[in-house]
Each structure stands twice: as structure tokens, then as C-alpha cells.
Amino acid sequence: MNPFKPKIRRYESLPSTNNEVARLAALGADEGLAVIAEEQTAGRGRLQRTWISPKGAGLYFSILLRPQILVDRWPLITFIAALSVSDALLEACGLHTDIKWPNDLLAGERKICGILAEVIETSTGRGIVLGIGINLTGEAFPPELMSAATSVADSTGRPADREAVLSALVNALSRWYVLLHESDGPEKVLADWISRSSYASGKLVNVLNGDDMVSGITRGLEADGALRLETETGLISLRAGDVVSVRSSGG
Ligand code: BTN
Secondary structure (H helix, E strand, O other): OOOOOOEEEEEEEEOOHHHHHHHHHHOOOOOOEEEEEEEEOOOEOHHHOEOOEOOOOEEEEEEEEOOOOOHHHOOHHHHHHHHHHHHHHHHHHOOOOEEEOOOEEEEOOEEEEEEEEEEEEEOOEEEEEEEEEEEOOOOOOOHHHOOOEOOHHHHHOOOOOHHHHHHHHHHHHHHHHHHHOOOOHHHHHHHHHHHHOOOOEEEEEEEEEOOEEEEEEEEEEOOOOOEEEEEOOEEEEEOOOEEEEEEEOOO
């Protein structure tokens, strides 16, 4: 692959950094174009949810990628994003995190970061807008998020240094992205993700996909990042959904 050199554009306010990167990609932006905003007025999460993004309370970051790997491995982009955030929070804030499939970062079992990867078609080919939202302070969490979410400041007891997190994130993302393009890169990414996730194996979970709820014990990942689940009726592989509740399992 070509040298990967992210270039950051900064904004005070945007509806959504993902939308801005998609707009610039449509105008022919190169891979590595990244956007960060102080606030988002229409931040988006997975499954059509809203990502509440008050001024200064989070790192709202998106980057344009044009991966040169097999399309069936593109889901691993969200896995390198999770690994990069995990590296960045450890390096910049001394914070250890867990990864919940498919790509939530947790601190003390509460969500501290969400990842939204969207495939786009442009005149120069297909690409991915990778969006990352990291909660830096919890001041603006609405009451319904209080028990499920946390922030860097709440988890470490210290104010978060946004620039330090951003710089560690961009460096980590560059490293993981280059690694993903190596011949054994996908296997290494999956192995590292599994080693950092308490959800990868042996956890009794309920997974919600649309209106369907499926229960089972996690049994690792497929090569494309699908979650293997041992259910009452056999082993299945889930490619979408949300782990909504967990219990530790004996098996
Ligand atoms: C999720 O967990 O549902 C994913 C949340 C992703 C939020 C980030 S913040 C930066 C980027 N811009 C958006 O509108 N969304 C992503």
C-alpha cells in the first residue's frame, strides 16, 4: 500500500464528522483525510442511533480509508479502530479498556467509545468513512445514559487531554492499518482483538439484531470478525447486532 499519512482538518461545529468526510470524499479527497469537530449537532451512532456530542465533551473524529484488502475482510476495519482506541487510551491516559463485540470500548463495563464505519462509493472508488467518538467528560450525559456510559475523566479521575488522545489515536490507527495490509495482518488483528476482549470467548450473552434476540455462549470470531455463538440449537455466526446483556458462563 502507499504510505498512510492522515491529514487532520479541524472544525468548531459540524452536524457529523462522518458526513463531512463523506462529502469531501465525494469531491475526490485522498485516503487519510481526517476531520475532528469540537461539537456535532447531528452526531450519528450505529443502528440509526443519535450520538450526543456536546462541545468539548468528546473526541469526535472521522477518517477516510480506501482499503486495499479483500472486501470480505473490510469488517476488520472496525476491529483495528477498537484496537487503536484501546492503545490510545492506555498510552495517553493510562486507561485499560475492554472491547465488546462488535466494536464498543468499555471502561468498568460502561461504554466510553463508539465506532461507526460506513462504506461509500466515490468517483475514485469505494471507500470507508471510519468514525470514532470517545467520551472525554461525562458532564453532558443525559440521565438515561448515566448507568451505561462513562468518560475518560470519570474513569481516571483526571481531565482528559484531547490532543494527547488524538495524537495517540492517529499513530495507533496508522500502525494497525498498515499491519492489516500485510499478508498475515488480518490474523494478527483478530488475535489481538480476542486477547483484549472479555467478550470473545466463554461469555453468556444476549445479542439483539433488529427484532431478533439470540442467546448463547461466545466462542471466538470468524475470519471476517463475525461472532461465533454456541446456542441451544448449535453454533451460529453473527455478523450484525448488539450484545445487550451478559452473564459469566461456566463453560
Ligand atoms: C456507536 O457506538 O453507535 C457509534 C458511535 C460513533 C460516533 C462517532 S462521533 C464521530 C463520528 N461522527 C458521527 O456522526 N458518528 C461518529
